[in-house]
Amino acid sequence: xxxxxxxxxxxxxxxxxxxxxxxxxxxxxxxxxxxxxxxxxxxxxxxxxxxxxxxxxxxxxxxxxxxxxxxxxxxxxxxxxxxxxxxxxxxxxxxxxxxxxxxxxxxxxxxxxxxxxxxxxxxxxxxxxxxxxxxxxxxxxxxxxxxxxxxxxxxxxxxxxxxxxxxxxxxxxxxxxxxxxxxxxxxxxxxxxxxxxxxxxxxxxxxxxxxxxxxxxxxxxxxxxxxxxxxxxxxxxxxxxxxxxxxxxxx
Amino acid sequence: xxxxxxxxxxxxxxxxxxxxxxxxxxxxxxxxxxxxxxxxxxxxxxxxxxxxxxxxxxxxxxxxxxxxxxxxxxxxxxxxxxxxxxxxxxxxxxxxxxxxxxxxxxxxxxxxxxxxxxxxxxxxxxxxxxxxxxxxxxxxxxxxxxxxxxxxxxxxxxxxxxxxxxxxxxxxxxxxxxxxxxxxxxxxxxxxxxxxxxxxxxxxxxxxxxxxxxxxxxxxxxxxxxxxxxxxxxxxxxxxxxxxxxxxxxxxxxxxxxxxxxxxxxxxxxx
Numbered sequence: 001x002x003x004x005x006x007x008x009x010x011x012x013x014x015x016x017x018x019x020x021x022x023x024x025x026x027x028x029x030x031x032x033x034x035x036x037x038x039x040x041x042x043x044x045x046x047x048x049x050x051x052x053x054x055x056x057x058x059x060x061x062x063x064x065x066x067x068x069x070x071x072x073x074x075x076x077x078x079x080x081x082x083x084x085x086x087x088x089x090x091x092x093x094x095x096x097x098x099x100x101x102x103x104x105x106x107x108x109x110x111x112x113x114x115x116x117x118x119x120x121x122x123x124x125x126x127x128x129x130x131x132x133x134x135x136x137x138x139x140x141x142x143x144x145x146x147x148x149x150x151x152x153x154x155x156x157x158x159x160x161x162x163x164x165x166x167x168x169x170x171x172x173x174x175x176x177x178x179x180x181x182x183x184x185x186x187x188x189x190x191x192x193x194x195x196x197x198x199x200x201x202x203x204x205x206x207x208x209x210x211x212x213x214x215x216x217x218x219x220x221x222x223x224x225x226x227x228x229x230x231x232x233x234x235x236x237x238x239x240x241x242x243x244x245x246x247x248x249x250x251x
Numbered sequence: 252x253x254x255x256x257x258x259x260x261x262x263x264x265x266x267x268x269x270x271x272x273x274x275x276x277x278x279x280x281x282x283x284x285x286x287x288x289x290x291x292x293x294x295x296x297x298x299x300x301x302x303x304x305x306x307x308x309x310x311x312x313x314x315x316x317x318x319x320x321x322x323x324x325x326x327x328x329x330x331x332x333x334x335x336x337x338x339x340x341x342x343x344x345x346x347x348x349x350x351x352x353x354x355x356x357x358x359x360x361x362x363x364x365x366x367x368x369x370x371x372x373x374x375x376x377x378x379x380x381x382x383x384x385x386x387x388x389x390x391x392x393x394x395x396x397x398x399x400x401x402x403x404x405x406x407x408x409x410x411x412x413x414x415x416x417x418x419x420x421x422x423x424x425x426x427x428x429x430x431x432x433x434x435x436x437x438x439x440x441x442x443x444x445x446x447x448x449x450x451x452x453x454x455x456x457x458x459x460x461x462x463x464x465x466x467x468x469x470x471x472x473x474x475x476x477x478x479x480x481x482x483x484x485x486x487x488x489x490x491x492x493x494x495x496x497x498x499x500x501x502x503x504x505x506x507x508x509x510x511x512x513x514x515x516x517x518x519x520x521x522x
Contacts, residue, residue: 132320133367133426137381137433138357140349147384151371 011199014190015206023186024207030100030172030182034107035165041108042115047145049120060116067113073174076106080178103175103182111168118160122153155226162219166212183207269332271296271468272317272437278325279312279492286312288492289326294437294470299463301479301500302472304489305515310472311364313489314439317470318359319352330355330437357385360430364442366422368414368429374401375410378429386433393432400428404458420451427458438462440471476519480504488512 014020049060067075080102083090091097097105126149134144173184181189187204191197270293279287286309294300302310315321317328319336327344328335336352337344347355369377378397382388388396401407404424414422423443430438440459444452456478463469463482473479479486479500486503488496488511496503496512507513 127367129363129365129367130369133361133363133369135320135353136318136356136359136361136363137429138353138385139381140353143384147380148369152369 006198006202007196010196011202014199015203019186019190020183020203020207023181023183023204024211026100026180026182027169027172027184027207028211030103030107030175030180031165031169033104034111034172035168037104037108038111038115038164038168039119039161041112042117042119043150045112045116046119046123049116050123064113064116067110068117072106072110072171073177075110076103076175076178079106099175099178099180102178103172103180107168107172107175110171111164114164115161118157118164119153121160122157123149125156126152158219158223158226162215162223165219166215169211169215170208270294271298271331272470273329273332274313274317274326275329276326277313277316277323277328279309279316279321280324286492287316287323290489290492290494291326292487292494292497294468297466297468298485299467299469299483300471300485300487301483302470302487302489303474303476303479303515304495305518308489309492310489311441314361314441314470314472317439318356318361320361322346330359353385357381357433358436360427360433360435360438362423362426362430362438362440362443364445366414366419366426366446368422368426370414373411373413374406374417374425374428377414377425378432381429382432396432397428400432401425403431403461404428405454418451419447420454423447423455424458427455427462431462437468437470440469440473442472442474444473444475474519476504476516488515490515 045060045063048056049064051057051060080097080099084096123145130148130152131144134148135141139147172182176182176185176188179185183204187200191200194200272294274290274292274294277287277290278285290309290313292300292313302313304310312321316323317330317335319328322336327337333355334344334347335355336347338347338351339345369380372380375394375397378400379390379393382393382396383390398407398410401410404427406421406424406428409417409421409425414425417425427443443459444455447455452475456475459469459471459478460482471478471483481500483500486496486498486500487494488503488507488509490511496507496509498508503512504516507516
């Protein structure tokens with residue numbers, strides 16, 4: 001079956017092939033792991049940015065400045081090829097990191113820089129009276145942050161974080177340059193040998209679209225449960241996800 | 252920081268036996284603006300003090316200094332004879348570690364003008380939060396106390412309701428219950444009724460009067476002259492960062508001594 005000189009049957013045959021599934025699975029693992037660490041880094045550096053002490057604040061600022069200001073692909077190549085060349089033992093665990101580990105590392109650190117700004121904005125969106133009320137009840141800063149401020153910041157943070165997740169899903173294709181066989185690299189290897197560029201890019205794109213669509217649906221679901229809007233029955237109060245993160249409370 | 256010598260405690264002790272709270276010659280600046288200029292105010296156990304004064308007189312700042320939400324620039328604040336927010340090192344005051352400040356604050360309740368309830372928690376959740384998180388009580392115990400406190404402020408039917416669904420007066424009563432659940436030795440009210448619609452002021456004042464009648468030590472910055480007149484043991488009138496006048500309510504409202512107080516009373520009773 002040909003249309004526009006495209007072999008549509010070939011696409012159909014390979015769309016659900018094992019090799020493609022492996023690529024999709026790798027893309028998902030990369031994205032999910034990097035996003036998780038990105039959120040953790042983002043929260044930590046956002047708290048540093050908001051700290052009173054200027055050296056701490058400066059570290060937070062420098063992190064964002066550097067990792068948001070240089071291209072992600074440069075950072076990926078840097079961690080995998082450049083740094084080990086000048087400093088072979090840089091990784092705290094026996095020298096060389098695997099392409100996957102380096103990929104997650106590079107994506108997470110880059111993502112963390114964007115998440116830092118998102119978390120900072122979220123934390124600052126919470127009324128200052130909330131911290132004062134928490135302190136007046138005898139809570140220390142970390143406790144007030146965890147129990148009172150962050151759960152409220154979370155709802156502001158969800159929509160931009162969903163955006164970040166979708167961007168990261170696509171940006172994860174950049175780690176193909178350090179030979180992590182994720183979805184795009186699978187497609188690339190296949191079109192290089194078969195010369196069916198169009199077909200393989202369609203296959204990869206359909207999967208990226210499927211993943212981002214699922215991502216958007218999940219985001220919409222989370223938003224409807226915890227997102228902006230009034231707190232009331234059915235919303236907030238600490239659902240499973242929030243409780244799992246140690247936020248919120250039952251009563 | 253510029254600290255005057257600790258005044259000889261004898262003079263204080265003679266006045267009343269060791270006050271629960273002792274504010275001694277406290278100064279506070281915001282930049283160049285001097286908000287408190289030498290406030291001295293002992294508060295005895297069980298005493299109800301109404302702090303009156305025009306806006307900008309420093310009354311709210313004083314309250315916030317007492318539980319160290321604001322640092323002070325001079326003087327001392329003692330709670331049960333212990334420095335609030337500072338420790339003395341070679342005659343100089345250094346800010347205390349966060350943990351000890353938090354422990355001190357846990358013994359004082361504070362009620363804010365804008366309620367500051369936690370919007371992500373129900374009324375019950377708001378009241379349970381600190382006893383569980385700060386005092387380490389079990390959820391069962393905290394829940395029992397919380398229900399009792401909400402009952403006390405007349406909100407037993409609103410346990411599972413979120414703050415956004417409560418009226419201003421109800422929110423403020425939850426805030427009072429939240430503070431009371433910590434079993435505080437002192438309650439600070441920072442214009443607790445100023446943000447309320449007029450018809451909701453009464454329900455909050457009623458709770459405050461009950462507390463006063465039960466012997467709670469209270470410091471209330473307020474614009475409610477009725478409350479000051481009837482529930483307070485003592486009225487402190489502040490203006491321009493200084494205590495201008497201090498008297499029993501009958502005396503203050505009947506025969507104010509200073510011109511400022513007379514002007515103030517004329518203005519607030521005009522409406």
